[in-house]
Amino acid sequence: MVSIHTRQLLSGLVLPVMVFLAVGTVLAGQIWPGRAIQIRMAAAQKAGAIYQVLLFPQRQFHEWQITLQGVGDLLAANAQLRQENQKLAYWHGEAQTLRQENARLKAVLHWGAEDTRDYVSGWVVRDESGPYLRAVLLQVGEHRVQQGSLAVDSFGLVGRVSEVGPHVVRVLLIEDAASRIPVTLQSSGGDAMMIGDNTPYPRLMYYNQSLMPEEGEHIVTRGQTGLTGGVAVGRVHYLAPGQPVVIPDAALGKLELVRIFDGGFTLEAPPSAGRVREKPPLLPDHRDGEAPSNWQNLRRFLPFSSLRNG
Template sequence: MVSIHTRQLLAGLVLPVMVFLAVGIVLAGQIWPGKAIQLRMAAVRSVGPTYQALLFPQRQFRKWQLTLQGVGDLLASNARLRQENRQLAYWYGEAQTLRQENARLKAALHWGTEDSRDYVSGWVVRDESGPYLRAVLLEVGDHKVQQGSLAVDAVGLVGRVSEVGPHVVRVLLIEDAASRIPVTLQSSGGDAMMIGDNTPYPRLMYYNQSLPPEEGEHIVTRGQTGLTGGVAVGRVHYLTPGQPVVIPDAALGKLELIRVFDGDFMLEAPPSAGRVREKPPLLPDHRDGEAPSNWQNLRRFLPFASLRNG
């Protein structure tokens, strides 16, 4: 055992010895520089692997820290991109809705010239009840509409105003059994009466027998007092010999926006390229050479009847 006095003596000699040793190393390095460099390089070579092993946990922790920071940045960027994607999807839907509405409004504005502005536009509310079988309600706001005015969609005649109320009017469609529209045949030049029969294809009656309607010719409304002339109506088709009907240009099955024209001025129709609709060929109700049955003749006059062709 080392006595206390001895330990105190050794503790007091440590600092002077370390200082003397340091001064001796510095002097030896100055006296023998080559030897000092060799000793220093040997020490570095021997201590280097140990130093690298001691630094490995610190370096690995730094890599993990950078990786976690990158993952956090990616998550934040992903969340921001998802939010922007939702906003873009919302605005894309809004743009598509506005584009479709703009297309419908532009199509409706194809009617008439710039000077003929006496019209009212409104959105359709379907009306399956009331005094007529085939009619729609039209929202017109505070605008005044006269009874009997013609109503058109983007391509052709829809019907006539049958009832006028506050903010709404009822439009009687041309296919209703109560509908009577005077028309002019553009190719043959004759006049006729288009009469609805609760079928998709109104009949042509009271035409000049010497100038019968031609297959496929277009017809327009006949201008007269209280009725706007020149409005596109549809094309002529023969279900059977001597039985001409009208294939309407207007899309009566999906009405949305309707314009009502007041007055008895002549109205210029839109171009035929955007007006004439492609229709499937109609087939007669009976074979050629066979007379129609009594039931086929009777059901044309029933208010709830419906012809099925094709």
């Protein structure tokens, strides 16, 4: 039996030891970021499979519930489907006519399809959305994916790859506070920067004041060096005067299959008239051609370091 004084002494040491281990882990992650990412991604990969197994009963019960709820509406749904089938038959004929006309116009203009980019498809194995993070884990197998690649679903832009592991990658969603995507306003013709703020509607900033975003206009990614342009993003909506946000086209709340376009993407907004330039980083990670040293990583993290504006 452990004495009362010994138990009190051990209980008093638990908090300092845990704080010391937490600080040591954070420091080790800042000093050796590459190794920390590998360990974190390996742990996330293992936890993803367990997470899927634990969620199986919940998903199965949800499917049964939806099935039971739909039994009572079969008659009404059947009548509605018949009406929609008639409408679809009409529009199918119109689509066939337009398709033939489009083929004739392409032949006249010698139009050719654009080269398709290589992409990797992956299933979402874990949703990491929370108060301070909007991200998902994708199972991509043995495929090689570059950090910074764009990720889309069947509707539009989802985000970009932030971390790469052996078999899984983490995709930072466009609504995360660390997301920065240059976009083009299709109706007004201006450029802007779409910035996430951990809400379902990313903000539009750094746009030309003479080309204000229009309510409801569609926006796409801006084509520039290393970034594929024309990818559907969403539509503009004003929460308040002077506060435009983006309603994403992608179904960020129920992602299942996501495609990652291969390639190195740089998501930096070039300076132009009417756009406010962001401040440079307080402390550069490394000089040109040199990898960051352990001392630079530690100096960037410590609060008492001597920082200077770049």
